[in-house]
Amino acid sequence: MTALAPLRTETDQRFAPARMRRTVLEMAYAGSTVHIGCAFSIIELLTVLYRNYLRYPENNPLAEGRDYLVLSKGHGVMAQYACMRELGWLNDSHIQNYFKDGSELKGLSDSRVAGLEVTSGSLGHGFSVGVGIAMGLQRKGTDQKVYAIVGDGELNEGPIWEGALVAAHHRMDNLMLIVDKNGFQAMGSTDDVLALGDLSAKFASFGFETLEVDGHDEAAIEAAIHQLWANGLGKPKALIARTVKGKGVPFMESDNRWHYTRLNAQTFAKAINALGLTGATK
Numbered sequence: 001m002t003a004l005a006p007l008r009t010e011t012d013q014r015f016a017p018a019r020m021r022r023t024v025l026e027m028a029y030a031g032s033t034v035h036i037g038c039a040f041s042i043i044e045l046l047t048v049l050y051r052n053y054l055r056y057p058e059n060n061p062l063a064e065g066r067d068y069l070v071l072s073k074g075h076g077v078m079a080q081y082a083c084m085r086e087l088g089w090l091n092d093s094h095i096q097n098y099f100k101d102g103s104e105l106k107g108l109s110d111s112r113v114a115g116l117e118v119t120s121g122s123l124g125h126g127f128s129v130g131v132g133i134a135m136g137l138q139r140k141g142t143d144q145k146v147y148a149i150v151g152d153g154e155l156n157e158g159p160i161w162e163g164a165l166v167a168a169h170h171r172m173d174n175l176m177l178i179v180d181k182n183g184f185q186a187m188g189s190t191d192d193v194l195a196l197g198d199l200s201a202k203f204a205s206f207g208f209e210t211l212e213v214d215g216h217d218e219a220a221i222e223a224a225i226h227q228l229w230a231n232g233l234g235k236p237k238a239l240i241a242r243t244v245k246g247k248g249v250p251f252m253e254s255d256n257r258w259h260y261t262r263l264n265a266q267t268f269a270k271a272i273n274a275l276g277l278t279g280a281t282k
Contacts, residue, residue: 014086015047017218018275021248023082023095025275029268031099033107037246037258039079041182041215042149045241048221049147050083061089061115067144068133070117072126073151073180074109077116081105084115124157126150127177131163134175134236145229149178153185156194161206167236168207176228176237177208180215182245184256203238215241249274 024039049069057063061084071080081098084090090105097103104113108121117133120126130148137144150160167175179199183190190196200210209231213224221241228237245259246252249271263271 015051015083017043017047017248018277020047020079020082020086021275022272022277023085024078025263025268025271026095027078027081027098027105029263030096031103031107032262033099034260034262035075035078035107036261036263037184037252037256038073038151038180038182039076039082040247040249040252041243041245042073042076042079042180043082043248044216044218045149045178045180045221045243046079046083048218048225050087052222053145053225054147055144056087059087061087065142065144068117068130068137068146070120070126070130070133070146070148071109072118072120072130072148073123073154074118074120074126075107076149076151076180077107077109080109080116087115089115123151123154124159127154128159128163128166130177131167131172131175134167134172135170137174138170138172144174146175147178148175149180151185152179152181152183152190152196152199153193155179155196155199156185164203164206164208164236171234172236173232173234176225176239177203178239178241180243181240182215182243183254184245184259186259188256199240200238203240207235208238209233209235210238210240212240212242215243216247 020043028036054067056066098105109116111119118126118129127148127150130146134146185193200212203210211224213220224239244253252258
């Protein structure tokens with residue numbers, strides 16, 4: 001399969017991580033909702049994908065020739081909404097009315113929203129949907145790519161490993177699994193709930209080409225994705241991204257309470273200030 005060159009241009013200033021995190025905070029505060037920490041851990045991953053790699057002909061989220069981003073960890077969807085705002089697929093009204101009565105945007109990924117490829121949140125199945133999409137594109141012989149983002153806690157689910165077996169068996173070299181390895185899940189650390197061991201070795205044993213990367217280093221992420229596509233080994237890809245839950249706001253970092261904690265006026269202002277940005281009011 002032909003290597004995919006990055007799409008980035010040096011003048012493209014969209015998707016700045018602090019700007020993206022501000023959008024997440026605005027949504028969470030406006031909707032008095034949760035899942036801030038698990039959105040923050042994937043900001044840089046999504047930044048690189050949307051800015052550098054994902055192809056949407058004519059900026060159309062439903063374009064037939066598009067690449068596919070499958071957010072299997074659907075509770076991180078506010079980070080994806082922030083990207084969709086940058087692309088002009090969402091506007092300020094969507095952000096300000098997030099999670100309110102009549103809002104189109106839910107707290108989990110919903111395929112009825114253009115730009116979201118799967119309905120997910122019930123963890124474990126989104127990746128298998130991505131495998132199915134990749135299989136269809138493989139049979140059509142297109143050069144389209146599928147990126148599937150899973151949480152490390154989500155790897156507790158058996159369907160992830162069933163999907164991995166199918167992807168490797170069919171040599172789906174158009175599929176890249178990205179693991180948000182932030183070390184936590186809803187009820188505790190992944191090591192305490194169900195230790196995962198060496199994820200790179202596990203996915204390699206399942207027939208994936210694997211790399212590990214600092215999931216908050218945009219240049220390293222870009223280089224790793226490019227390397228995985230460029231190697232052309234005829235295997236599905238797995239990128240293990242070491243991340244920090246709550247990254248970007250020090251009082252949220254590695255504090256699993258921010259999986260379910262809601263912002264109030266004080267914590268919202270404090271979080272915005274930590275980003276070095278001027279806050280908005282609810």
